[in-house]
Amino acid sequence: MKSTQRSSGKPASKSTSLLTADQRKELLSYMLMAREFDTAMLRLYRQGKAFGGVYSQLGNEAVSVGSAYALDRDRDVLFPMHRNIGSHFVFGQDLDQLMVNHLAREGSQMRGTDGTGHYADPARRIYGNVSHLGAMIPVAAGFSLADQLRGITTVSLTFIGDGGAQVGEVHEALNFASVHKIPLILIIENNQYAYSTPNSLEFACERLSDRALGYGMYGTTIDGTDVELVYATCLEAVERARRGEGPSLIETRTMRMRGHAEHDDFSYVPKDLLEEWATKDPVETYITRIVRDGVMTADEVKALRETTLATMIASIDRALERAWPAPEEGFKNVFMSI
Amino acid sequence: MQMTYLEAIADAMRHEMRRDDNVFMIGEDIGTYGGAFKVTKGFLDEFGAKRIIDAPISEAAIIGSAIGASLNGMRPIVEMQFMDFITNGFNQVVTVAGTTAYRWGLPVPMVVRGPSGGGVGGNPFHSRNSEAWFAHATGLKVVCPAFPDDAKGLMIASIRDNDPVMFFEHKGLYRKIKGEVPEGEHIVPLGQARVVRKGTHCSVIAYGSAVHMALAAAEALASEGIDIEVVDIRTLVPFDQETVFESVRKTGRALVAHEAVLTAGFGGEIAARIADIAFQYLDAPVRRVAAFDSPTPFAPTLEQAVLPNAEKIQAAVRELCNF
Ligand SMILES: Cc1ncc(C[n+]2csc(CCOP(=O)(O)OP(=O)(O)O)c2C)c(N)n1
Numbered sequence: 001m002k003s004t005q006r007s008s009g010k011p012a013s014k015s016t017s018l019l020t021a022d023q024r025k026e027l028l029s030y031m032l033m034a035r036e037f038d039t040a041m042l043r044l045y046r047q048g049k050a051f052g053g054v055y056s057q058l059g060n061e062a063v064s065v066g067s068a069y070a071l072d073r074d075r076d077v078l079f080p081m082h083r084n085i086g087s088h089f090v091f092g093q094d095l096d097q098l099m100v101n102h103l104a105r106e107g108s109q110m111r112g113t114d115g116t117g118h119y120a121d122p123a124r125r126i127y128g129n130v131s132h133l134g135a136m137i138p139v140a141a142g143f144s145l146a147d148q149l150r151g152i153t154t155v156s157l158t159f160i161g162d163g164g165a166q167v168g169e170v171h172e173a174l175n176f177a178s179v180h181k182i183p184l185i186l187i188i189e190n191n192q193y194a195y196s197t198p199n200s201l202e203f204a205c206e207r208l209s210d211r212a213l214g215y216g217m218y219g220t221t222i223d224g225t226d227v228e229l230v231y232a233t234c235l236e237a238v239e240r241a242r243r244g245e246g247p248s249l250i251e252t253r254t255m256r257m258r259g260h261a262e263h264d265d266f267s268y269v270p271k272d273l274l275e276e277w278a279t280k281d282p283v284e285t286y287i288t289r290i291v292r293d294g295v296m297t298a299d300e301v302k303a304l305r306e307t308t309l310a311t312m313i314a315s316i317d318r319a320l321e322r323a324w325p326a327p328e329e330g331f332k333n334v335f336m337s338i
Numbered sequence: 339m340q341m342t343y344l345e346a347i348a349d350a351m352r353h354e355m356r357r358d359d360n361v362f363m364i365g366e367d368i369g370t371y372g373g374a375f376k377v378t379k380g381f382l383d384e385f386g387a388k389r390i391i392d393a394p395i396s397e398a399a400i401i402g403s404a405i406g407a408s409l410n411g412m413r414p415i416v417e418m419q420f421m422d423f424i425t426n427g428f429n430q431v432v433t434v435a436g437t438t439a440y441r442w443g444l445p446v447p448m449v450v451r452g453p454s455g456g457g458v459g460g461n462p463f464h465s466r467n468s469e470a471w472f473a474h475a476t477g478l479k480v481v482c483p484a485f486p487d488d489a490k491g492l493m494i495a496s497i498r499d500n501d502p503v504m505f506f507e508h509k510g511l512y513r514k515i516k517g518e519v520p521e522g523e524h525i526v527p528l529g530q531a532r533v534v535r536k537g538t539h540c541s542v543i544a545y546g547s548a549v550h551m552a553l554a555a556a557e558a559l560a561s562e563g564i565d566i567e568v569v570d571i572r573t574l575v576p577f578d579q580e581t582v583f584e585s586v587r588k589t590g591r592a593l594v595a596h597e598a599v600l601t602a603g604f605g606g607e608i609a610a611r612i613a614d615i616a617f618q619y620l621d622a623p624v625r626r627v628a629a630f631d632s633p634t635p636f637a638p639t640l641e642q643a644v645l646p647n648a649e650k651i652q653a654a655v656r657e658l659c660n661f
């Protein structure tokens with residue numbers, strides 16, 4: 001399938017039955033981890049104990065979990081962005097390590113040189129982002145390119161926002177990946193806003209995935225609140241990539257349900273827009289489906305949710321008990337060797 | 339074996355590509371065409387299209403993908419068609435490559451190389467000497483060879499280095515400078531300056547094309563009875579200050595010369611360090627000879643006027659010796 005799916009302007013929506021009950025449970029548990037990670041971080045922010053920006057991913061759980069779940073975490077590789085905490089969990093990141101990294105405490109994989117989800121954990125095949133939007137997309141492509149030269153297909157999954165998608169490096173990376181048939185999946189997370197800037201001031205095309213046509217790669221726009229749809233769409237992209245058909249561009253439509261970060265009261269977002277999207281909450285709608293299909297009972301979900309939140313809070317507390325990294329760390333490792 | 343500066347660079351890369359399958363090249367028109375300056379002539383035939391990758395005109399994608407390949411165990415060599423176009427890939431070099439060791443403790447063994455420098459009628463966009471930008475960026479090694487043997491030895495060292503290396507080849511030296519180059523394995527470690535002419539009256543500290551200007555100046559000054567020492571620093575990062583200080587302690591005078599523009603050039607850094615550490619040995623202030631602070635102009639008359647040359651170095655040395 002070479003051409004992009006041409007749009008009517010509306011995102012595609014379909015359900016899947018590709019998944020077993022256990023897999024659906026697993027998807028829900030990862031989404032709850034993402035959701036309750038946020039709950040716990042917001043609590044920390046309100047307590048004045050957070051350090052650096054707290055970038056909520058509320059509303060994006062289905063995208064980061066569903067997409068990462070379509071990869072083979074022993075073979076493929078993840079380049080997450082700032083609203084993809086769910087994908088870290090899918091890739092098996094240890095919760096305590098994640099918190100220590102995020103909060104830049106002693107034992108961080110970045111030694112305190114950076115924080116949030118910017119860390120790399122090669123053993124878990126996770127390579128975090130830099131702040132500069134779009135900069136890691138060519139890097140993700142290059143990771144897969146290296147294996148392509150060795151005759152191995154390693155799918156790279158990475159993300160960009162509706163705002164970040166306007167950075168020049170995104171164009172260069174997609175064109176390069178398409179020319180060289182690199183197994184790259186780029187998800188454009190269209191959550192309607194880039195900080196305070198709405199879609200209408202970021203781009204003038206109907207669907208961001210329409211750009212795929214110009215690169216000669218597959219592209220589609222889907223409902224990003226439906227985790228099983230995200231999963232199924234990414235699984236197809238993974239299969240295309242493994243067949244040597246190159247990269248895919250997937251636009252997921254969601255809503256950023258909080259400010260850009262917690263300092264931002266997002267008063268520029270119309271209330272009715274938030275209300276409309278609240279009815280499509282990816283976690284709540286999935287719970288309804290899971291319960292309706294008899295995969296879990298409502299009580300089981302409630303219990304899982306409570307233990308998940310408690311686990312998050314306990315992990316944050318353990319991270320906060322740790323000291324800040326020693327100041328000497330600031331003088332080390334600018335070079336591998338000099 | 340006698341080789342031009344350009345041949346020495348090609349010889350180094352060929353040597354490393356034969357030795358290590360993880361070394362590959364990516365750039366614009368480097369395959370069939372052999373590169374704008376023909377540095378990679380014949381490489382496609384020998385190594386194939388998988389290892390000699392002709393990329394679209396996308397400097398950020400080229401450098402970014404090389405960084406990604408580095409993270410996955412490769413040792414890419416990136417050719418910038420002209421070093422001037424590094425501006426289009428600056429973010430990848432500075433933001434990503436230069437911070438990776440510090441943040442992640444992971445090597446980015448990438449070499450970004452290409453022709454830089456003026457004096458060949460290149461215009462403002464094919465003549466720039468941008469090495470100081472990268473010395474200032476943190477986390478990047480910066481190499482500026484002046485001679486064929488150093489070009490080879492430093493290139494091999496750069497390819498084997500686990501940090502990102504910015505390798506500035508001076509396009510004016512490519513075919514002009516010839517010299518004896520050891521065959522096969524030849525490594526010049528990064529971070530070692532070389533005294534290329536011994537002298538007693540004044541140290542001229544230079545790199546790249548300015549080393550040749552200094553050597554020409556030395557010839558002329560010798561006839562006036564002024565005997566200068568020329569120190570080729572060879573790499574800006576790491577910077578071998580010991581060799582520089584040793585020379586200045588001996589001569590008591592220091593002139594720093596580079597082809598890049600004066601203000602905030604690397605010469606300012608060298609001068610500051612000499613003033614800081616070797617102050618008590620100085621018989622005169624530290625002077626700099628560099629290009630006028632302008633883009634490099636096109637017409638030969640203008641270009642020759644703004645760039646430094648041997649005469650400007652001679653004049654500055656005379657002043658220091660008569661201080
Ligand atoms: C190149 C660059 N310019 C500006 C910024 C500052 N910045 C950080 S996030 C952001 C908005 C991003 O919006 P979007 O890409 O839609 O992602 P979202 O935060 O909505 O998920 C901006 C402007 C940046 N990080 N990088």
Ligand SMILES: [Mg+2]
Binds near residue numbers: 162191192193194195
């Ligand atoms: Mg956005």
